[in-house]
Amino acid sequence: MKMLTYFILASSLMACGSKEASQVAELIDSTYVTRGNAIAKISFETISGELKEAIQSGGIEYALKYCNENAYPLTDSLAQTNQVTIKRVSNRNRNLRNKADKMEEFLIQGFGNDLNTEKEITPRLVLKDDSVIFYKAIITQPMCLTCHGKVEKELAFSTDTLIRRLYPRDKAIGYEVNQIRGLWRIGFKKN
Numbered sequence: 126m127k128m129l130t131y132f133i134l135a136s137s138l139m140a141c142g143s144k145e146a147s148q149v150a151e152l153i154d155s156t157y158v159t160r161g162n163a164i165a166k167i168s169f170e171t172i173s174g175e176l177k178e179a180i181q182s183g184g185i186e187y188a189l190k191y192c193n194e195n196a197y198p199l200t201d202s203l204a205q206t207n208q209v210t211i212k213r214v215s216n217r218n219r220n221l222r223n224k225a226d227k228m229e230e231f232l233i234q235g236f237g238n239d240l241n242t243e244k245e246i247t248p249r250l251v252l253k254d255d256s257v258i259f260y261k262a263i264i265t266q267p268m269c270l271t272c273h274g275k276v277e278k279e280l281a282f283s284t285d286t287l288i289r290r291l292y293p294r295d296k297a298i299g300y301e302v303n304q305i306r307g308l309w310r311i312g313f314k315k316n
Contacts, residue, residue: 154250157250157257157259157313158248158250158259160207160259160311160313161248161250161259161261161309161311161313162248162261164203164207164209164211164259164311165259165261165309165311167203167207168200168203168211168309169309171199171203172192172196172199172200173268175191175195175199176188176191176192177268179191179192180271185271185272185281185284186283186284186287188272189272189284189287189288189291190287190291193291193292197222200212200213208314209311209312209313209314210256210310210311210312211309211310211311211312212309212310212311212312213263213307213308213309213310214226214229214307214308214310215233215263215296215297215306215307215308216229216230216233216307217296217297217299217300217306217307218296218297218307219288219292219295219296219297220292221294223307225307225308228251229260229308229310232249232260232308233262233305233307233308235249236262236305236308237304237305240262240264240303240304240305246262246264248260248261248262252315253312255314255315256312256313256314256315257312257313257315258310258311258312258313259309259310259311259312259313260308260309260310261308261309261311262305262308262309263305263306263307263308263309264303264304264305264306265300265301265302265303265304265305265306266302267302269300269302269306270300270301270302271284272284272288272298273297273298273299273300273306274298274299274300274301275298275299275300275301276298276299280298285298
């Protein structure tokens with residue numbers, strides 16, 4: 126399932142069968158994919174780095190409180206620096222602000238199917254209103270299970286209790302390693 130949307134110019138040129146138009150469309154895609162991958166990587170490294178430091182400073186409970194208070198300011202700062210919008214979305218969201226819409230749920234399912242059939246997990250680009258939206262799968266790693274795993278297996282009962290207090294409508298537990306937990310959503314304004 127490859128879901129790439131091209132600019133109107135590239136689309137109209139491609140309708141004419143132009144080889145140059147195809148090359149322009151590929152260049153546009155690769156530019157957004159390259160930038161999206163770089164921003165997703167920096168965002169992941171920043172958030173996970175901050176969480177690792179918080180865990181080392183005060184344990185899992187401290188890290189949960191830190192994340193609850195700082196995840197949005199961190200991503201907002203990265204978004205401002207990169208002149209994009211950054212969001213993590215999921216069909217099993219912890220915070221209501223991160224709830225995937227119908228199209229994002231479809232993408233999550235598609236990424237999951239790709240993962241289950243051992244296909245390459247590649248980012249997707251979607252044209253929406255005046256933006257190009259980059260989506261990249263968030264795949265669970267062993268460290269993620271400390272807060273997103275199964276209760277009383279990887280996720281301690283006390284941690285689950287705190288999660289439920291901080292996020293009363295939490296759905297982001299019960300994961301295993303190598304599952305799609307959600308998506309990075311990075312929005313670029315079209316020029």
